Amino acid sequence: MQVGNGPDLDGAPWWWDAVCYQVDVGAFADVDGDGIGDLEGLRARLGYVELLGVDVIVLAGIAAQDPNTPELAGLLGEARDAGLRVLLSIDVDPARTDPGPLLRPWLDAGLDGFHLAPRNDPGDAVAAVLADYPDRIVIGSGTGNWHLLFGLDLAIAGFAAGPVQNAIDSVLAADAPRPAWAMASRDTSRIRDHAQLTPVRAMALVQLALPGAVCLRHGEELGLPGTERIRMPWEGDRAPFGFSTAPGDWPSIPDEWVEFTVEAQLEDPESTLSLYRHALEIRNTHPAFTGEGVEWFGAPEDCFAFRRVGSSLICALNTSAEPVPLPPGEVLLSSRPLDEGALPPGTAAWLA
Incomplete structure (x- = not known):
């Protein structure tokens, strides 16, 4: 069964399959030592974002700031040099008749668009503003005149092959803007050991295999929970793990995150960060990552396998309690080591 259709991808716009990385600026990196992350902190860590391999940075938590600052200008300049686009997460009241005074200063400053929240439809007012700024985009949810439709359908489906397949079918069959798949709302308020990351790692491969854009949230690539504002753990053996030089006990940062820092994961080929980077x-x-829509194969109970239509990419997921045979093809990547050629429980794999 095939679900979803789309245009010929020759000449597709830059955002068509973009991977967006939302940075809660106040929780990412603190340069001035006041305990709160800042734009200069993000700028200092921009090499990490580039190393991760995303396409777009979404700035969250700075909409009340002045867009005409040297800090933002410097960040935008370095982001462009690194080939990164930059969006702003911002509230736009759906009852507002003229969002121009709110949005135009950011567009004039050089931002590439917005992730709107609350994400209800403010009519065509936002589209009218962007009409004066070519190549800028809006990510939104619900009903709206968006370029990309932000959706937590995969997160809501949980970790069960049937509901996940139904969520994918529903999104791709809808008469809606192109999907931007997100997994940022997880019920793992605290990750305390690597075994808990089995479904997180598997769903990351499902998310990244689907046609459409992807929205990640900072810390997600480390296997940290996405339901709360998380201070990014960078390095060292004690809190705040390089986030800030400000003194304090940092009770909101668990001591066990020492194993989940960027430093600890970067050189570990089996880490969640290495999985995301790979x-x-x-x-x-890889040339297999083309094609619109998905085609489902027969699979054992509590498992699924789909192929990107028009390509050779296959994604298989096993949410059962037993290993299952892999579909035929060359294994490109798996979320956990394979079991003598079989797909273990709680594992996803890419094949071509």
Whole structure:
């Protein structure tokens, strides 16, 4: 069964399959030592964002700031040099008749568009503003005149092959803007050991295999929970793990995150960060990652396998309690080591 259709991808716009990385600026990196992350902190860590392999940075938590600052100008300049687009997460009241005074200063400052929240439809007012700024976009949810439709359908479906397949079918069959798949709302308020990351890692491969854009939230690539504002753990053996030089006990940062820092994961080929980096590299470079819609194969109970229509990419997921045979093809990546050629429980794999 095939679900979803789309245009010929020759000449597709830059946002068509973009991987967006939302940075809660106040929780990402603190340069001035006041305990609150800042734009200069993000700028200092921009090399990490580039290394991760995303396409777009979404700035969250700065909409009340002045867009005409040297800090933002410097960040935008370095982001462009790194080939990164930059969006702003911002509230737009759906009852507002003229969002121009709110949006135009950011567009004039050089931002590439917005992730709107609350994400209800403010009519065509936002589209009218963007009409004066070519190549700028809006990510929204619900009903709206968006370029990309932000959706947590995969997160809501949980970790069960049937509901996940139904969620994918529903999104791709809808008469709606192109999907921007997100998994940022997880019920794992605290990750305390690597075994808990089995479904997180598997669903990351499902998310990144689908046609459409992807929205990640900072810390997600480390396997950290996405339901709360998380201070990014960078390095070291004690809180705040390089986030800030400000003194304090930092009770909101668990001591066990020492194993989940960027430093601890970067050189570990089995880490969640390495999985994300490898997956994003394959997604960006492998010729199999084309095609619109998905075609489902027969699969054992509590499992599924789909192929991107028009390509050779296959994604298989096993949410059962037993290993299952892999579909035929060359294994590109798996979320956990394979079991003598079989797909273990709680594992996803890409094949071509």
